[in-house]
Amino acid sequence: MADRITLQVTRYRPERxxxxxxxxxxxxxxxxxxxxxxxxxxxxxxDGTLSYxxxxxxxxCGSCGMTVxxxxxxxxxxxxxxxxxxxxxxxxxxNFPVIRDLVVEIGDFMRKLPQVKPWLxxxxxxxxxxxxxxxxxxxxxxxxxxxxCINCMLCYSACPIVGLEEGFLGPAAIALAQRYNLDSRDEGxxxxxxxxxxxxxxxGCTFVGECTTxxxxxxxxxxxxxxxxLTAAAESLRSFLxxxxxx
Amino acid sequence: xxxxYTEFHPRWYRRRMPxxxxxxxxxxxxxVLRELSSVFVAWSVVFLLLLIHAVGQGGTEYRQFVHLSSDxxxxxxxxxxxAFVLFHALTWFNLAPQAMVVRLRxxxxxxxxxxGAHYVGWALLSALAAWLILR
Numbered sequence: 001m002a003d004r005i006t007l008q009v010t011r012y013r014p015e016r017x018x019x020x021x022x023x024x025x026x027x028x029x030x031x032x033x034x035x036x037x038x039x040x041x042x043x044x045x046x047d048g049t050l051s052y053x054x055x056x057x058x059x060x061c062g063s064c065g066m067t068v069x070x071x072x073x074x075x076x077x078x079x080x081x082x083x084x085x086x087x088x089x090x091x092x093x094x095n096f097p098v099i100r101d102l103v104v105e106i107g108d109f110m111r112k113l114p115q116v117k118p119w120l121x122x123x124x125x126x127x128x129x130x131x132x133x134x135x136x137x138x139x140x141x142x143x144x145x146x147x148x149c150i151n152c153m154l155c156y157s158a159c160p161i162v163g164l165e166e167g168f169l170g171p172a173a174i175a176l177a178q179r180y181n182l183d184s185r186d187e188g189x190x191x192x193x194x195x196x197x198x199x200x201x202x203x204g205c206t207f208v209g210e211c212t213t214x215x216x217x218x219x220x221x222x223x224x225x226x227x228x229x230l231t232a233a234a235e236s237l238r239s240f241l242x243x244x245x246x247x
Numbered sequence: 248x249x250x251x252y253t254e255f256h257p258r259w260y261r262r263r264m265p266x267x268x269x270x271x272x273x274x275x276x277x278x279v280l281r282e283l284s285s286v287f288v289a290w291s292v293v294f295l296l297l298l299i300h301a302v303g304q305g306g307t308e309y310r311q312f313v314h315l316s317s318d319x320x321x322x323x324x325x326x327x328x329x330a331f332v333l334f335h336a337l338t339w340f341n342l343a344p345q346a347m348v349v350r351l352r353x354x355x356x357x358x359x360x361x362x363g364a365h366y367v368g369w370a371l372l373s374a375l376a377a378w379l380i381l382r
Contacts, residue, residue, distance in 0.1 A: 012260050014258035014259075014260070015258075019260065020260055070272075094262065097259035097260065097261045098259060098260040098261075098262075099259055105259055138353055160264070160268060160269070160275060160278075163264045163268070164264055206278070206282065207278075207342060208274065208275065208278045209274065209278070209342070209345075210274055210275070212345075213274065220345070222345060223345040223346065223348075226342075226345055226346030227346055227347075227348060229346070230346060230347075
């Protein structure tokens with residue numbers, strides 16, 4: 001007989017309960033099953049009413065982030081056997097309102113992302129380039145790490161400042177701003193400064209560092225934020241000492 | 248459906264951050280202790296200024312300060328302060344490489360070197376201070 005393991009899954013059915021509850025499901029424990037496979041087994045075989053998000057099953061889409069035994073994890077990249085003999089506690093991502101069961105509301109995150117203007121900004125007066133904007137491997141390396149973000153929001157779930165300060169821009173959005181600020185083709189750093197160098201921006205971060213620990217793609221948002229603090233401080237000093245100089 | 252409506256959806260469950268959210272997790276606890284250590288860093292600066300003031304006044308004032316410093320309560324406070332100041336310095340030195348990206352001849356300087364440079368700088372300044380005091 002195959003091994004089995006128990007999942008303790010948070011349920012929240014707003015039409016019939018005011019607070020989340022926990023429901024247990026016993027599932028087969030296969031060597032190759034990720035936590036997401038376990039949830040899919042529950043959905044397909046045991047309880048079709050369970051709600052959760054998933055899509056690619058390979059750590060690219062960023063949909064299946066949940067709290068597994070207290071840690072923010074991509075459930076497609078977290079294996080059941082690592083939690084043997086169980087039980088495994090599966091909760092929705094923290095610091096987000098819960099819509100239903102393991103599904104969280106991400107509207108706040110989606111509204112914060114475009115605030116940092118995450119696209120290439122070119123000087124408006126300059127003529128459009130004739131061909132591609134070429135980039136050396138060294139220039140690519142400057143920002144490549146920050147471009148690996150898949151918007152899975154594990155960093156928002158790990159960050160206590162996100163939970164305490166509703167207006168905080170958050171780790172992924174700031175790392176995304178740095179992805180463009182450090183891109184040699186971008187000329188929009190001064191436009192992002194007003195959003196980033198604020199109490200809701202980088203100065204809201206107190207460098208807990210958990211965003212970097214939680215990140216499944218090695219983005220290091222905490223590093224991005226601290227680097228930008230240096231940039232923002234230097235910029236403030238420059239505008240204080242040389243007020244006539246354009247930003 | 249407008250964004251304004253979804254922001255205040257009555258049926259979403261919002262978990263409040265518990266007051267002691269920082270107790271249950273080691274990294275959160277270390278973070279809060281590091282923040283708290285700033286108070287002790289500030290106290291160590293005040294204590295140093297008081298010492299300099301007492302030395303400047305000389306004689307009676309200095310003896311009074313030495314007497315105050317040897318009070319068991321003051322000793323206990325300063326031992327705790329030393330522990331927190333060391334904790335503050337060590338944790339910040341270890342975090343420094345994450346904030347500092349230094350490139351030499353196109354290559355990124357490894358994190359251990361940056362942290363190491365901080366420790367070397369600390370040792371050199373301590374040695375200088377010791378030399379000034381003990382010579």
